[in-house]
Amino acid sequence: MPTLSEVARHAxxxxxxxxxxxxxxxxxxxxxxxxxxxxxxALGYRPHLAARAxxxxxxxxxxxxxxxxxxxxxxxxxxxxxxAARESGHFVIVCNTNEDPATGRAYLEQIAGTLSEGVLVxxxxxxxxxxxxxxxxxxxxxxxxxxxxxxxxxxxxxAVDFRLAGELxxxxxxxxxxxxxxxxxxxxxxxxxxxxxxxxxxxxxQAGLDAPxxxxxRAPDTVQGGYAATxxxxxxxxxxxxxxxxxxxxxxxxxxAAADLGRQVPRDLSVVGITDIQPAREARPALTTVAVPTxxxxxxxxxxxxxxxxxxxxxxxxxxxxxxxxxxSAPKLIVRSSTGPARAx
Amino acid sequence: MPTLSEVARHAxxxxxxxxxxxxxxxxxxxxxxxxxxxxxxALGYRPHLAARAxxxxxxxxxxxxxxxxxxxxxxxxxxxxxxAARESGHFVIVCNTNEDPATGRAYLEQIAGTLSEGVLVxxxxxxxxxxxxxxxxxxxxxxxxxxxxxxxxxxxxxAVDFRLAGELxxxxxxxxxxxxxxxxxxxxxxxxxxxxxxxxxxxxxQAGLDAPxxxxxRAPDTVQGGYAATxxxxxxxxxxxxxxxxxxxxxxxxxxAAADLGRQVPRDLSVVGITDIQPAREARPALTTVAVPTxxxxxxxxxxxxxxxxxxxxxxxxxxxxxxxxxxSAPKLIVRSSTGPARAx
Numbered sequence: 001m002p003t004l005s006e007v008a009r010h011a012x013x014x015x016x017x018x019x020x021x022x023x024x025x026x027x028x029x030x031x032x033x034x035x036x037x038x039x040x041x042a043l044g045y046r047p048h049l050a051a052r053a054x055x056x057x058x059x060x061x062x063x064x065x066x067x068x069x070x071x072x073x074x075x076x077x078x079x080x081x082x083x084a085a086r087e088s089g090h091f092v093i094v095c096n097t098n099e100d101p102a103t104g105r106a107y108l109e110q111i112a113g114t115l116s117e118g119v120l121v122x123x124x125x126x127x128x129x130x131x132x133x134x135x136x137x138x139x140x141x142x143x144x145x146x147x148x149x150x151x152x153x154x155x156x157x158x159a160v161d162f163r164l165a166g167e168l169x170x171x172x173x174x175x176x177x178x179x180x181x182x183x184x185x186x187x188x189x190x191x192x193x194x195x196x197x198x199x200x201x202x203x204x205x206q207a208g209l210d211a212p213x214x215x216x217x218r219a220p221d222t223v224q225g226g227y228a229a230t231x232x233x234x235x236x237x238x239x240x241x242x243x244x245x246x247x248x249x250x251x252x253x254x255x256x257a258a259a260d261l262g263r264q265v266p267r268d269l270s271v272v273g274i275t276d277i278q279p280a281r282e283a284r285p286a287l288t289t290v291a292v293p294t295x296x297x298x299x300x301x302x303x304x305x306x307x308x309x310x311x312x313x314x315x316x317x318x319x320x321x322x323x324x325x326x327x328x329s330a331p332k333l334i335v336r337s338s339t340g341p342a343r344a345x
Numbered sequence: 346m347p348t349l350s351e352v353a354r355h356a357x358x359x360x361x362x363x364x365x366x367x368x369x370x371x372x373x374x375x376x377x378x379x380x381x382x383x384x385x386x387a388l389g390y391r392p393h394l395a396a397r398a399x400x401x402x403x404x405x406x407x408x409x410x411x412x413x414x415x416x417x418x419x420x421x422x423x424x425x426x427x428x429a430a431r432e433s434g435h436f437v438i439v440c441n442t443n444e445d446p447a448t449g450r451a452y453l454e455q456i457a458g459t460l461s462e463g464v465l466v467x468x469x470x471x472x473x474x475x476x477x478x479x480x481x482x483x484x485x486x487x488x489x490x491x492x493x494x495x496x497x498x499x500x501x502x503x504a505v506d507f508r509l510a511g512e513l514x515x516x517x518x519x520x521x522x523x524x525x526x527x528x529x530x531x532x533x534x535x536x537x538x539x540x541x542x543x544x545x546x547x548x549x550x551q552a553g554l555d556a557p558x559x560x561x562x563r564a565p566d567t568v569q570g571g572y573a574a575t576x577x578x579x580x581x582x583x584x585x586x587x588x589x590x591x592x593x594x595x596x597x598x599x600x601x602a603a604a605d606l607g608r609q610v611p612r613d614l615s616v617v618g619i620t621d622i623q624p625a626r627e628a629r630p631a632l633t634t635v636a637v638p639t640x641x642x643x644x645x646x647x648x649x650x651x652x653x654x655x656x657x658x659x660x661x662x663x664x665x666x667x668x669x670x671x672x673x674s675a676p677k678l679i680v681r682s683s684t685g686p687a688r689a690x
Contacts, residue, residue, distance in 0.1 A: 003443050003444065003445050004444075004445040004446065004447060004448075005443070005444040005445060005470070014533075015444060015445065015446055015470055016446060016472065019446050019447060019472070061455070069420045069423050069424060069439070070420055070421065070424050070623075072417060072420075074420075075414045075415055075417075075419075075420050076415065078414055078441065079414060079415050079441070082441060082443070091440075091448075091451065091452065091455070092441070093438045093439065093440055093456075094414070094438065094439040094440075094441070095436075095438055095439075096423065096424070096427060096437070096439070098348050098350070098427070099348065099349075099350040099360065100348050100349040100350060100360065101349065101360050101361060101364050102349055102364060103349075103436075106436065107436065110406070110436070111438075125350070125360055127361060127364070223627050252627070255629075256627065256629060259629050278415075279624065282568050282597070282601065284600075284601060284604050284629070
């Protein structure tokens, strides 16, 4: 659905003018009024559908819990959730837990079932016990971006095959002739990037290649984390010709480290990430990555939550019923400019 | 204040374990328990102060209205607001208006004074009339990042001298010997970047330089917008040796355009932005920009809102009392690698 801003841009007026025309308020010249109405028609804008629902006090609000609003993935995901939610007249409030389970618990207790009808949870580092309690109070919970479709979490969830994402990234590097491949993994051994790293190891095994511990660095899931880990890795193992990073942020850090070490990408070093966040597309060289279907996951999550809400007040939490698992379509390799053939040693 | 995650990292355990230790729940070995308590002490962690307040139903929630969560400035600002809010036990819920006044109005009507005690508004494209109505219902409103300290908006606000930011950017380019300087402005003539462009023009006037209309492009306030505008500008005016962009996002787009046009930065083209968002620091070449005091603005805004809340229930809206204007310290030029001396023609 087009936004009011898009209507305004199309008509060459301000958003306030569009709003005035649609509400019959303010002083707007006839020619401008007609131009705005033409733009409304041309774009198929439906004024205030969701806004009206909210103002009428139907409290059609969804809470989206994110672990770190500073990680650009989450704002992108929040935007996709909003787009999907708007279709059913739902508004989204974003709660940032800063990876603190106690903060997350407090948000859940304050918001779920009162201000918000239901809760979408990304990897917000929450206790599952708290999520079950939220469900028991009658507010459905959907986990988004669950990383292991084969091991459902006991809660309703949208799952993405992140093991496959890791395998696609690893296979891409192998097919380019790389043999000594470094891995930057943005979580602990049992953490949320474990499935991605397993996929990478699967690709290496399939190719009969070694993935020694000395080629692995665990690092914070940030640009800075990837930067430091890549510098350390390349200094310790200068024969490495490619880097697999379990997320785009550390992959972008790897690009910066290569630049600062005087290694040209992709001639001297190939780098591949996972997710396809916007900065990956905007980097120079643009980052090769395995895109996960973010918008699709958001749509599935909102759709699932909507079904659960429609079933209430007969709603029973996932603990009492069989939790639903929706799996997105498969991640896809996007080849850009950060990967190339391995140089002959 | 350190987070639970930082305590966990310091102790080498999971956040859930730290939580269990602090609440005396779960099975945790004595050695681990002591390690966690040591980490709590070492970092000065104060457990759950804010979380407890929220769970006790004191509803100490602040709503932060942002115009576009996809613009990385707003998540950075949200994080700074959260840090400041946590000190007084307030939680923050983020509402994204997508630049739609009707959406913003609906959020205000639903949330302000009910779920949230007060409202912080960044440039969310809201009708001032709606903000006055919110105040009339007893929920204080503080405008953050107001762009013209000399022209208060009739609402409580935190102002930043953005005209000065534009002047500092322009003066920097002039001092490097640039004479033909392009300007990419991320808003309409009367829009929120007007003061920044005025500052740039002031710098040009002071130096006795021309800033002809042909050197100006107005563009969407995005990387893509800056990219397209820079390409168009450099094709029409190849003699331009430097670009002033009214915001970091279009400045980053200018860097990409220069790369794609084969113009080396800063040898062939200097680029300066305004704000100092994280991608500016992470770009290669790193972006020269005029940093605005984002964290300070967030602290001032939360502090002002807290004062207004403390004055309630005797609170009267800004329409009835004299609106407060807090001005941040001055923006500062940060010279990085995207600007250099003008080449002799």
